[in-house]
Amino acid sequence: MKPVWIYLENGTFLEASSFGAETTLVGEIVFNTSMSGYQEIMSDPSYAGQFVTFTAPEIGNVGVNDEDMESKAAHAKGMIVRQYQDRYSNFRAEDSLANFLKKHNVMGISDIDTRYLTKMLRSEGAMMMVASTEIDDKEELKKVLETSPRIEEVNYIKEVSTKEAYVHKNGTYDAIGFKYNEAPEVQAKIVAIDFGVKRNILNELTQAGLEVEVVPNTFDADELITRVKNKEIDGVFLSNGPGDPLVLKEEQAQIKKLIAAKVPMFGICLGHQLLSISHGYDTYKLKFGHHGGNHPVKNIKSGMVEITAQNHNYNVPENITEIAEVTHTNLFDSTIEGLRYNDAPIFSVQHHPESSPGPKESRYIFGEFLSLLKQA
Structure with missing residues (x-):
């Protein structure tokens, strides 16, 4: 060496x-x-x-x-x-x-x-x-x-986001990891905004019964709103991604349009943060961030403690409870790990429910997204 x-x-x-x-x-x-x-x-x-x-x-x-x-x-x-x-x-x-x-x-x-x-x-x-x-x-x-x-x-989203739209068809892996499980029948259709999405997040969305169309970070909110109104798609997923969410001004402007139109949405990690900022509540940087596969998170509704995978340096502010209900909290430092917005069919989590690597205790959240879409 x-x-x-x-x-x-x-x-x-x-x-x-x-x-x-x-x-x-x-x-x-x-x-x-x-x-x-x-x-x-x-x-x-x-x-x-x-x-x-x-x-x-x-x-x-x-x-x-x-x-x-x-x-x-x-x-x-x-x-x-x-x-x-x-x-x-x-x-x-x-x-x-x-x-x-x-x-x-x-x-x-x-x-x-x-x-x-x-x-x-x-x-x-x-x-x-x-x-x-x-x-x-x-x-x-x-x-x-x-x-x-x-x-x-640095805006790393421009480097990691897909340049062309595509449809993701694979479900999750079988228990041994040899092959993909057969994807279930499609029950709803979504567009996933790629800010740096992980493949296993897309796998979990598909396995939950969603048809997933992945589009670049340069998406047009007006087009998506029209597609929702025409019932071509049922909702939008905002993915994880790198860097400081506050620098993503163009993406925030588009998400604000989706919020105003009450488009059903689900966000993970960076998507969770962008939803907060787009509602008017800026994120802040944690001292050393959360990175690992062993972070305890409390599900407020069930009272259960879930061991989760984490990868983020930024967090949503405490005063966001003015417009949203906290659904999950981090038991290491009491920071917010999940939100459900009060006046719109929108929710998000800071941790990674696909947990690759990590435990699978939070993967039920993908099923909750499907339930939200059916109710909207």
């Missing part, structure tokens, strides 16, 4: 080993507490612009395969691990993680104290960093970092 040098905006300078792309990249560093699913995490478009520090001590031992991709590419800037295992052992593996990262120009950083990094991020918050296999001078790396745009200044 070649050496790789890291400079964080708090002045921390580190040397580690490189097992991915050999380059120089700038991004935001966060930590993820999931113990499995590194390929799904790296191919999740919501991680665009970020370096992911894994708290799992060993990464790479199960290799990679095409079936576990959440999108067509790996979108994160890089992954940081304590120990990388190049020799993989899994009957589904098709290649090594290192080759996968090189193919997608993603950096792999190992032989570093990830416990130290995680504790630093927990205390000081997510921050910008630069990693390089080409530059070993601290001051030069500092200059690169200071002259590069921050993650909240």
Whole structure:
């Protein structure tokens, strides 16, 4: 392995080993507490612009395969691990993680104290960093970092959203993961706005009985409203995605039109945040965000605690209860995890009910979307 040098905006300078792309990249560093699913995490478009520090001590031992991709590419800037295992052992593996990262120009950083990094991020918050296999001078790396745009200044949605509309037809995988389950009979039709949607979200929507047409982030709200009125579609889904939702002014303007027309909608993660902003309640940035597959969320209606997958740095404000009912709360920090709006057929969740990777305790939410569409 070649050496790789890291400079964080708090002045921390580190040397580690490189097992991915050999380059120089700038991004935001966060930590993820999931113990499995590194390929799904790296191919999740919501991680665009970020370096992911894994708290799992060993990464790479199960290799990679095409079936576990959440999108067509790996979108994160890089992954940081304590120990990388190049020799993989899994009957589904098709290649090594290192080759996968090189193919997608993603950096792999190992032989570093990830416990130290995680504790630093927990205390000081997510921050910008630069990693390089080409530059070993601290001051030069500092200059690169200071002259590069921050993650909240970049609209990554333009990079990760589909460029052409398409219909998603696959349902969820069978229990072993060999093949797709047969999709049930279509009971409603929706348009899914792709801000960086994960494949398994689309799978769950289809498995719930929905025909899913996926369209780019440059959607026309007036066209969708007309299609709803003509009963060509029954509602709209707003997907997850990367970056700061406050910079997405064009998308907010279109969502406001959908809200005014009382179009039935369901949002996950970034979609949840955009619904809040479009109702007039701006999001705020969490200190280090929620990233992992083990976050307890309380379902207010049932009283049940669901273990959920999370991936977000931003959150909706508490005063949104002026116009919406809180349906779910995070038991780690009491932040809002779900909303149902008072005067419109609209609801949303901050966590990921498709949970790839993670537990499946919240997947019932996709069925609730179908119920909402039938009632609207």
